[in-house]
Amino acid sequence: MPKDGIGAATKRREDVRFLTGNGRYTDDINLRGQAYVWFVRSQVAHGKITKLDTSDAAKMPGVIRIFTGDDFAQVGGVPCGWQVTDRHGKPMLEPKHPVLAQGKVRYVGDAIAAVVAETEAQARDAAEALVVDIEELPAVIDMKAAVKAGSPLVHEDIGSNLCYDWGFVEENKAAVDAAFAKADHVTTLELVNNRLVPNAMEPRVAVGDYDFSTDHHTLYTTSQNPHVIRLLMGAFVLGIPEHKLRVVAPDVGGGFGSKIFHYIEEAFVTFAAKQLRRPVKWTAQRSESFITDAHGRDHVTKIELALSKDGTFQAIRTETYANMGAYLSTFAPSVPTWLHGTLMAGNYRTPLIYVNVKAVFTNTVPVDAYRGAGRPEATYQLERVIDKAARELKMDPIALRRKNFVTEFPYQTPVAVVYDTGNYNATMDKLSEMADLAGFEKRRAASAAKGRLRGLGVNCYIEACGIAPSHLVGQLGARAGLYESATVRVNATGNIVVMTGSHSHGQGHETAFPQVVADLIGIPAENVEIVHGDTANTPMGMGTYGSRSLAVGGSALVKATNKIISKAKKIAAHLLEASEEDIELKEGKFSVAGTDKSVDWGSVCLAAYVPHNYPLESLEPGLEETAFYDPSNFTYPAGAYACEVEVDPDTGKVTICSFAAADDFGNIVNPMIVEGQVHGGLGQGIGQALLEGAVYDENGQLLSGSYMDYAMPRADDVPFYKVDHSCQTPCTHNPLGVKGCGEAGAIGSPPAVVNAVIDALQRGGHDVTHIDMPLSPSRVWAAMNQA
Amino acid sequence: MPKVTLRVNGREVSGEVEGRTLLVQFLRESLGMTGTHVGCDTSQCGACTVHVNGLQVKSCTTFAMDVDGAEVTTIEGMANADGSLSVIQQAFQDHHGLQCGFCTPGMVMAAAALLKDNPKPSEAEIRHHLEGNICRCTGYHNIVKAILAASGQDVSAIAAE
Ligand code: FES
Ligand code: FES
Numbered sequence: 001m002p003k004d005g006i007g008a009a010t011k012r013r014e015d016v017r018f019l020t021g022n023g024r025y026t027d028d029i030n031l032r033g034q035a036y037v038w039f040v041r042s043q044v045a046h047g048k049i050t051k052l053d054t055s056d057a058a059k060m061p062g063v064i065r066i067f068t069g070d071d072f073a074q075v076g077g078v079p080c081g082w083q084v085t086d087r088h089g090k091p092m093l094e095p096k097h098p099v100l101a102q103g104k105v106r107y108v109g110d111a112i113a114a115v116v117a118e119t120e121a122q123a124r125d126a127a128e129a130l131v132v133d134i135e136e137l138p139a140v141i142d143m144k145a146a147v148k149a150g151s152p153l154v155h156e157d158i159g160s161n162l163c164y165d166w167g168f169v170e171e172n173k174a175a176v177d178a179a180f181a182k183a184d185h186v187t188t189l190e191l192v193n194n195r196l197v198p199n200a201m202e203p204r205v206a207v208g209d210y211d212f213s214t215d216h217h218t219l220y221t222t223s224q225n226p227h228v229i230r231l232l233m234g235a236f237v238l239g240i241p242e243h244k245l246r247v248v249a250p251d252v253g254g255g256f257g258s259k260i261f262h263y264i265e266e267a268f269v270t271f272a273a274k275q276l277r278r279p280v281k282w283t284a285q286r287s288e289s290f291i292t293d294a295h296g297r298d299h300v301t302k303i304e305l306a307l308s309k310d311g312t313f314q315a316i317r318t319e320t321y322a323n324m325g326a327y328l329s330t331f332a333p334s335v336p337t338w339l340h341g342t343l344m345a346g347n348y349r350t351p352l353i354y355v356n357v358k359a360v361f362t363n364t365v366p367v368d369a370y371r372g373a374g375r376p377e378a379t380y381q382l383e384r385v386i387d388k389a390a391r392e393l394k395m396d397p398i399a400l401r402r403k404n405f406v407t408e409f410p411y412q413t414p415v416a417v418v419y420d421t422g423n424y425n426a427t428m429d430k431l432s433e434m435a436d437l438a439g440f441e442k443r444r445a446a447s448a449a450k451g452r453l454r455g456l457g458v459n460c461y462i463e464a465c466g467i468a469p470s471h472l473v474g475q476l477g478a479r480a481g482l483y484e485s486a487t488v489r490v491n492a493t494g495n496i497v498v499m500t501g502s503h504s505h506g507q508g509h510e511t512a513f514p515q516v517v518a519d520l521i522g523i524p525a526e527n528v529e530i531v532h533g534d535t536a537n538t539p540m541g542m543g544t545y546g547s548r549s550l551a552v553g554g555s556a557l558v559k560a561t562n563k564i565i566s567k568a569k570k571i572a573a574h575l576l577e578a579s580e581e582d583i584e585l586k587e588g589k590f591s592v593a594g595t596d597k598s599v600d601w602g603s604v605c606l607a608a609y610v611p612h613n614y615p616l617e618s619l620e621p622g623l624e625e626t627a628f629y630d631p632s633n634f635t636y637p638a639g640a641y642a643c644e645v646e647v648d649p650d651t652g653k654v655t656i657c658s659f660a661a662a663d664d665f666g667n668i669v670n671p672m673i674v675e676g677q678v679h680g681g682l683g684q685g686i687g688q689a690l691l692e693g694a695v696y697d698e699n700g701q702l703l704s705g706s707y708m709d710y711a712m713p714r715a716d717d718v719p720f721y722k723v724d725h726s727c728q729t730p731c732t733h734n735p736l737g738v739k740g741c742g743e744a745g746a747i748g749s750p751p752a753v754v755n756a757v758i759d760a761l762q763r764g765g766h767d768v769t770h771i772d773m774p775l776s777p778s779r780v781w782a783a784m785n786q787a
Numbered sequence: 788m789p790k791v792t793l794r795v796n797g798r799e800v801s802g803e804v805e806g807r808t809l810l811v812q813f814l815r816e817s818l819g820m821t822g823t824h825v826g827c828d829t830s831q832c833g834a835c836t837v838h839v840n841g842l843q844v845k846s847c848t849t850f851a852m853d854v855d856g857a858e859v860t861t862i863e864g865m866a867n868a869d870g871s872l873s874v875i876q877q878a879f880q881d882h883h884g885l886q887c888g889f890c891t892p893g894m895v896m897a898a899a900a901l902l903k904d905n906p907k908p909s910e911a912e913i914r915h916h917l918e919g920n921i922c923r924c925t926g927y928h929n930i931v932k933a934i935l936a937a938s939g940q941d942v943s944a945i946a947a948e
Contacts, residue, residue, distance in 0.1 A: 018888025021822015
């Protein structure tokens with residue numbers, strides 16, 4: 001194995017450009033003659049546009065053209081990529097999502113008009129001069145009120161604010177109800193999974209370009225999946241065939257889900273560039289990101305857990321209201337359903353589960369996948385209700401979990417998915433050791449001596465990653481396949497360029513993917529380079545999200561590399577005058593088994609491109625292969641997390657003293673990158689638990705719409721984390737045995753933090769059983785002083 | 788339009804600006820130096836951090852006109868003279884202190900300012916100093932570790948590779 005192959009903590013090659021200011025992000029792209037667009041956005045949550053007068057604004061300096069909804073009347077709406085079927089077999093309600101508002105605005109931030117001018121400042125100034133009159137309508141904000149009869153409607157034409165009422169597994173409902181009716185003990189918890197703003201540090205940017213001589217469009221955009229944007233925008237919104245549309249997502253400054261989706265601004269700049277025959281650029285202000293990037297989470301849930309006297313889980317029943325916002329974002333319907341309901345078994349053997357989800361339209365920003373997407377919501381409710389049950393039954397919360405762990409694999413859950421492999425006791429054992437759970441009492445006493453309440457929170461998580469088998473998600477309503485692709489191009493002297501359909505926006509593919517190829521062939525990783533992010537030079541791929549890049553994209557890479565190796569062996573056999581079956585590839589050298597005859601990698605590659613001595617009658621020259629990989633199952637990373645907190649009883653302020661994460665990600669390609677992914681997830685999960693919350697008032701104004709009001713985790717809000725991934729049960733159905741690690745930290749950490757705070761309060765004599773996130777000092781203090 | 792002249796990374800540059808032109812706009816748009824980033828519009832994120840006359844400032848909150856005649860250092864000026872990574876940059880790479888790289892220029896500039904005043908900061912001092920710099924990717928673990936390492940302190944006891 002080369003020293004920088006699979007398993008090596010290779011330093012990232014992309015860092016050099018990022019550390020020297022040489023990254024190329026979308027906003028760094030400026031095209032000759034480019035104009036700038038400023039969007040006029042609704043300042044009210046719900047209303048009818050009664051007047052839209054552009055005449056004064058059009059006369060302002062530098063203004064090129066002002067676009068309104070009328071310009072888009074003949075253009076398609078932004079499509080939704082997933083159709084959910086409800087409990088009664090009815091398709092979800094699917095409102096049209098226009099590029100610019102058609103007579104009505106539905107959330108603060110909804111785009112009404114777009115001013116294109118010579119400079120951004122001129123566009124902004126002219127936007128101020130635009131006259132818009134809006135007759136305000138009552139805002140639909142509270143989800144439960146929204147689905148009551150007589151509520152104002154976000155979309156009159158679809159007749160209801162209830163997008164769908166989903167039951168899973170509907171056939172199990174009666175059996176679940178019966179199990180609850182005769183259960184020894186039922187623990188019930190109502191909770192809110194707080195609405196979050198993803199807040200990738202790079203705001204969204206889109207630059208549209210058009211070449212009239214070839215009728216060719218180019219869109220530069222901050223996307224996690226340029227091919228998906230090309231398909232959605234080209235086929236559904238603007239009617240541009242793929243061969244006339246190139247989408248480029250260069251360096252992208254974080255995504256966390258929010259840059260998966262196709263946004264109206266992308267369609268606008270592409271459309272306007274053609275109309276104006278000049279490039280058009282849009283750069284979001286951060287305050288604009290807050291009101292236009294798809295938000296995450298926002299579930300209100302009631303969960304019930306039925307247990308026998310000895311603590312055996314018998315049944316789970318949940319009812320969730322999931323906020324869709326004002327329109328259906330690209331994958332929004334799938335998040336509270338297939339990415340959430342299928343995870344409700346967690347790490348446990350619960351024979352009967354029924355999940356009900358009501359997806360609701362409100363006058364708020366659309367909600368879609370954010371790091372974890374549905375799985376954090378599932379994990380949070382399950383791990384919170386288990387903790388509450390343990391307290392009610394006076395059982396140790398870890399012992400209660402262990403008692404119910406799935407221990408035999410494969411395991412068919414009652415919620416459709418089959419876990420291929422895992423070892424939940426092993427990660428729990430590891431956690432106990434690394435978090436020194438045995439020493440907690442001593443630390444608690446030390447905190448108490450300082451007047452602080454110390455608590456310990458432990459939980460497990462499981463996630464389904466590597467989305468996904470296309471035939472399965474097709475049955476579940478996905479309007480896309482979810483394979484991944486790779487083209488491996490071996491050059492004449494043996495170095496390699498890999499074109500991947502995955503996209504890296506912080507995950508380090510440019511470093512980790514070469515490690516895989518290098519390992520398989522036995523050449524140095526530095527001889528392999530990755531190309532990604534441009535539809536013009538990568539095979540059709542579905543992009544990066546859901547911790548899928550290595551599990552799905554990496555598998556395509558292995559497949560393509562294996563095709564290369566198999567062809568190279570044929571060439572080597574010819575050169576060595578041996579039979580193909582006798583050729584072995586080891587450390588970059590082909591040899592004939594049992595002899596000292598060999599030929600090196602470079603010579604074989606050269607022969608492929610200079611085929612003088614080559615079996616041309618049976619083999620094509622060249623050495624380039626493409627593979628598409630469609631997974632046969634999801635992968636199931638799992639782990640156990642522990643958090644210790646101190647609560648200041650005078651102020652309610654929570655301090656994280658320590659956080660430990662024991663994860664099973666299967667095999668690992670680059671442990672340094674894996675740990676970084678976990679750290680980042682933990683930072684976001686702790687942020688959700690303690691700090692972050694997108695809060696709307698009853699009129700639909702986003703109260704936490706800037707970094708002044710939306711508390712992002714900062715360096716002094718978090719500790720050094722202890723992370724471990726030594727428990728490895730390799731995935732059984734992909735060639736690398738990998739499971740994915742990108743979301744685990746964000747999925748597993750919120751319940752650990754909340755469990756720890758509740759534990760601290762309980763030990764401190766406060767009978768508090770639940771506080772909704774974020775656990776701000778005021779909420780914690782109020783809970784303590786009410787109980 | 789008024790004209791400003793300043794030294795950026797040791798090179799004299801000048802250009803016309805409006806009264807409202809921000810230093811970060813001047814750097815990115817007039818000079819084409821896109822290493823300095825803009826992550827917010829409320830002076831909170833620190834992606835735009837540069838040094839003006841040796842002091843750490845947010846270039847999104849500084850008018851270009853106000854730095855007429857000043858010495859400005861940006862991320863493009865942080866590598867060693869031979870182009871190799873400086874000690875701080877190298878520590879960020881060695882300890883995986885960056886992922887998407889968007890906050891990174893600001894983090895490096897903030898770290899450099901800290902280490903100039905406080906060559907051996909404690910973990911708490913580093914975390915406190917980074918109060919004005921937001922990173923969404925790393926959970927800060929490896930950024931803090933990289934800065935400790937760049938200051939010559941032993942980080943082997945801090946978990947990770
Ligand atoms: S861009 Fe300057 S602080 Fe955010
Ligand atoms: S590395 Fe992405 S924001 Fe810090």
